[in-house]
Amino acid sequence: MKDLKENRPGPSESDHRVNTGISRGAEIELIVDGQPIRAYEGETVAAAILATGRRALRTTSETGEMRGLYCGIGICFDCVMIIDDIPNVRTCQTFVENGMVVESQKGEGKWSVKT
């Protein structure tokens, strides 16, 4: 299986947002695979991650190949990640929240059960 961590944005990440003619919501921070990334209220998790230049979001359970944003409308389930301990969350349909913890999903993903 490929290591998704290799795809993490480095500290000198470029920003793929378009900044002319638009003002976004408040700047917030997400933790993606342990690293803080910048995001703006109103963005989807997928948009905030793609804005760092990263496009592989998870690996599949059989072949371990990487997948990213594909249909963008919530149908294909290729963009799923683990968000705040819940796996299989569609990042194209989920808005960012400050302090949200997002992890690359490997295969089926793991649930963390709180006791």
Added chain:
Amino acid sequence: MERKNIKDFQDIVIIGGGPAGITAAIEAARAGVQCTLIDEAPRIGGQVCRQKPKNFEATQKENSNAEQVRGQKLLDEFNEIAEPVQVLSSTSVLNLQKNKEVLWASDRASGIIRAKQIIIATGAYERPVPFPGWTLPGVMTVGGAKSFIKTMLVKPGQRAVISGTGPLIVSTANRLHEIGVEVLAVLEAGTPPWSSKSFLKEWETADFAREIADDLRELKQNKIPLLFNHAVFEAHGENEVTGITYGPVDADEWIPLNGQAKKIAADFVAVGFGFIPNTELTQIAGCQHDFDPGIGWVVERDKLMQTSVPGILAAGDGAGISGAIIAEEEGRIAGIKAAENIQAIPAKEAKNRYDRPLGRIHSFEKFRRALNEASAIRSGLLQLIQSETLVCRCEEVAFSEVNQALDSGVGDLQSLKLFTRLGMGPCQGRNCAPSMGMYMCHTLNRPPEEVGHINPRPPIKPVTLGALAKMVNEKETIESDSFDAINKEDIL
């Protein structure tokens, strides 16, 4: 965030908040009935009128095209008239149960609404066309790419190639160019009439044709080459797209002419070969469907949008591919007819109200038919698929496994599913059944009625047990925008 109670009983439940669902809700509200509009997206609008997030504001006047103007007009009308409509956003419908019970679920809660009439306006999704590398990050559907860049204003890549058929590939190329993505080429598999001057001249008074002409003009200004009878053959890359192979296809069947293929560096591919209606709910409801060779399975309706099941109406692209302008008119008719069916308005008044939208639909019919015929998928593209190409993205079923199943005597899609797991994943066969259905018809020489379809099964969208266990009724309040108020701890 405001809190509200979700009503258990409604006169009309509308499923889908795109152009058809919005106009259906407007007409239902105008008729004074109790109505709920359920939409999967965080904000209504559908794919075509997709809105920017609430927190985003344009700081300079946007250069809006006809499509955006139309979308805004629709949302303005909705906001003005449909205030009494109960809108459930970020909410999926999982099942239509007997006696018109609509089972809905959000991230963290679920419930049942009992309806007298149901209008299904679930829209369409893009026809998946498998090719080597189509699962790589950096390959997106054209519509998905367009709505992503329009709402999020994030570049999904730097050097793009667009491949597919129909006017949407042209407008998507322009939107990518606008945000600073270098668009290397637009590859149109057909030689469509919509690109010819005489066709556009004939239809210049129609909104459709005007938008297409504007987009073609803009493409030219942007100096983006538009190649007819061309398609992407393969996307290359280890972890994401780094290059593509493209080339010409034959004009009749779109068979790839591999000898003339070229490889170029590109990191983004948007692919769109027309649309397929979302028929899961009309199928589950037991409505009759017909096979349209250019589209696929389409629900049967009378001209007032009524399906074969009394009290269930269907409007917009979920019931046949006609685009947003027709969808608006169909939604109006469905909303008016549903209101008439429950005696909220007399038949004569209903007729007064739906005559105009009916006339509009009629006037565009010939144009739409020409467009649909030009954009109908051709079987030659199936030759792009290699034995190791994953034809089912979810369950990772390779084309070779499909062929093995066919060799063992599998002759219909439902058996193929049981044999290979194709279609068993979370997308429920939406991304594999159309291409493999076509392949089976073609290879086995069987009609589509025999190859059939993958039967939708509730829940038609994945849902957590937690959300299902957290069934709410109208006595309980939940947050109206999303359902975050319900503690996560509740479901763990």
